[in-house]
Amino acid sequence: MSVVPWLALAAGAVLLAVGVRSLAASRGERRYGRLVSIDAGAGVTLRSDRYRLVGRPDALRQRRDGAVVPVELKRGRAPARGAYPSHVAQVGAYCLLVEEAAGRSPPFGVVRYRDREVVVPWDASARTAILELRRRATGPYDGRADPSPAKCGGCVWSPTCDASAAR
Ligand code: SF4
Incomplete structure (x- = not known):
């Protein structure tokens, strides 16, 4: 040939x-849903005075039922199970901001990795977890740089820190 x-x-x-x-x-x-916003340097910045939170999702999609879903784009591959805790927290914060801005709750957020998408549910327990994280995070970060079970065990960031040695 x-x-x-x-x-x-x-x-x-x-x-x-x-x-x-x-x-x-x-x-x-x-x-x-259809794309309504994508962050190319001029995306939609969401603010909540009530929660004192600001964030700019990589993309916002609107479903046929009107619900707006935040989408976070990541360059890396998805972990074997679920999404990284810090990514779940990030998308959760966006869901909270979308809820405030749109006046209705998104059913979920999405982390879109290079190889697949992970749906992050947004429900009462997810909201409680984000609000608790926000409450704890308002305390001062103690600057510990070397992860260890002893250090990370008492660190408020441990539940969402990818480097935590406490899990
Ligand atoms: S959990 Fe993360 S932020 Fe906290 S001490 Fe460990 S490595 Fe540092």
Whole structure:
């Protein structure tokens, strides 16, 4: 076989791969709603005076039922199970801000890793966890730099710190 058919075959394979990816992306759009905001330097900044929180989600999607879903984009691969605790906390904070701004709760937030998306539920227990984290985080950070079970065990950041040695 000459080189030309091989090149055509390779080009076809690339086009097929691109097609599969865009199909997956459009399925994601249908699932999480249409894109209403994306952070390209001028995204929507959400503020809550009540919670004294400010955040700018990478993307906001609006579902057909009107609910707005924050989406956080990450370059790395997803961990084997769920999302990293710090990413869950970040998306949770965005959910709280969306709730304040839109006047209705998002059903969930999304962390979109390089290889897959992880849905982060937003419910009463998630809200309680974020509010508790916020309450504890208003205390001074004691600057401990070397993770160890002894240090991390008493650290308020431990539940959401990826480097914690206390788990
Ligand atoms: S939990 Fe994280 S922030 Fe807290 S002491 Fe350990 S490494 Fe530092």
